[in-house]
Amino acid sequence: MIRLFVAIPLPEEIQDRVSALCSGLANVRWVDAENFHITLRFIGEVDESRFEDIDMALSVVRAPAFRLKLSGVDSFGNNNGVRSVWVGIERAPALFHLRDKVESALVRAGVPPETQKFKPHVTLTRSRQRGDARLGEFIARNSLFQAGPFPVTEFTLFSSFLTQSGSIYTPERVYPLEGAEQPYPALQDE
Numbered sequence: 001m002i003r004l005f006v007a008i009p010l011p012e013e014i015q016d017r018v019s020a021l022c023s024g025l026a027n028v029r030w031v032d033a034e035n036f037h038i039t040l041r042f043i044g045e046v047d048e049s050r051f052e053d054i055d056m057a058l059s060v061v062r063a064p065a066f067r068l069k070l071s072g073v074d075s076f077g078n079n080n081g082v083r084s085v086w087v088g089i090e091r092a093p094a095l096f097h098l099r100d101k102v103e104s105a106l107v108r109a110g111v112p113p114e115t116q117k118f119k120p121h122v123t124l125t126r127s128r129q130r131g132d133a134r135l136g137e138f139i140a141r142n143s144l145f146q147a148g149p150f151p152v153t154e155f156t157l158f159s160s161f162l163t164q165s166g167s168i169y170t171p172e173r174v175y176p177l178e179g180a181e182q183p184y185p186a187l188q189d190e
């Protein structure tokens, strides 16, 4: 079996900006900067024999390149504690368009449809324990955080290998978006 997800990795300078946020909370595991990404679709464990079908389906996705801006910080969780802290994405119709194209391609390849609402984000921390009392202050302090805009010219099929010390993400395939060869300022601005 192979664990797969489709995502947009962050350019290095944006990784650095996001990385600068990553301190000041206890009981959390900070995501390594090179692992920062925006998940378009978590696929999960599939038999290796399905990989080619998934790759084929994703390789025919046609969607325009665009620009994204990161904005603000928030968390996922419930009364039992905080699951993750993340950086948000500014309003981005082209990102939702790409996500819809990826979703229909995967369903055509036989992947069961996604049932969860798409809430794009870049995860900063994960935690299994109860959160840090300083989380509210951390979120408030970084509420005006912004990074970008940066160009999104491709998306990536990653495999994820779970280990004791965290997940190892490997880019398996990269798919270009349309118009990516245009000069950067000409990309659709979101």
Ligand code: 3AM
Residues within 6 Å of the ligand: 005, 037, 038, 039, 042, 044, 084, 121, 122, 123, 160, 167
């Ligand atoms: O880092 P983010 O939050 O974008 O949380 C996991 C991570 O997303 C998510 O897939 C991305 C790559 O691992 N993920 C892991 N297990 C999941 C599941 N069972 C999941 N998303 C939905 N359902």
